[in-house]
Amino acid sequence: MSSSLELLASYQDNRSQCLKDKREDHQIGLDDFFSEEEREGILHQRAISRYVSHCNFAIESINVQGEKIDEALLKILSSQDQKIVRMRIENRLGYSAIGHNLSLSTANTKIRYEKAIRKMTKHIRELQDSDSKQED
Numbered sequence: 001m002s003s004s005l006e007l008l009a010s011y012q013d014n015r016s017q018c019l020k021d022k023r024e025d026h027q028i029g030l031d032d033f034f035s036e037e038e039r040e041g042i043l044h045q046r047a048i049s050r051y052v053s054h055c056n057f058a059i060e061s062i063n064v065q066g067e068k069i070d071e072a073l074l075k076i077l078s079s080q081d082q083k084i085v086r087m088r089i090e091n092r093l094g095y096s097a098i099g100h101n102l103s104l105s106t107a108n109t110k111i112r113y114e115k116a117i118r119k120m121t122k123h124i125r126e127l128q129d130s131d132s133k134q135e136d
Helices: 004-023 036-061 079-090 095-102 106-135
Strands: none
Touching: 079 095, 079 106, 095 106
8 A cells, every 4th residue: 555545445345245255154163263262361351351340230139228246247347337337338328428427518428338338248159168168
């Protein structure tokens, strides 16, 4: 290709051919473009992405509002964070109401709640990991 116009014409021709071929039944597979190792990597990454997507959906769908929280789990939190978590989960209060009760901003209340939840879930996962290692 010696000019941009020739390159443009080539791309237009390729696009046109693809659009025509789209209407016909052609079998095009990953092996036409990738080596065996590359295909395995792509498929593995796609499977991992799908799994993470399903986990994200489940995490967002879980509603802990109204549940009673285990006292032993709350003990890993500061007394202020315990109050925030209890008010949010057990009493089903919003961030602004909790913040008003504890003299905190709504944003700070939300941040502290989210950090407390991450800390508690991390603690649960660590306990589960240590239990599974003891079983092995």
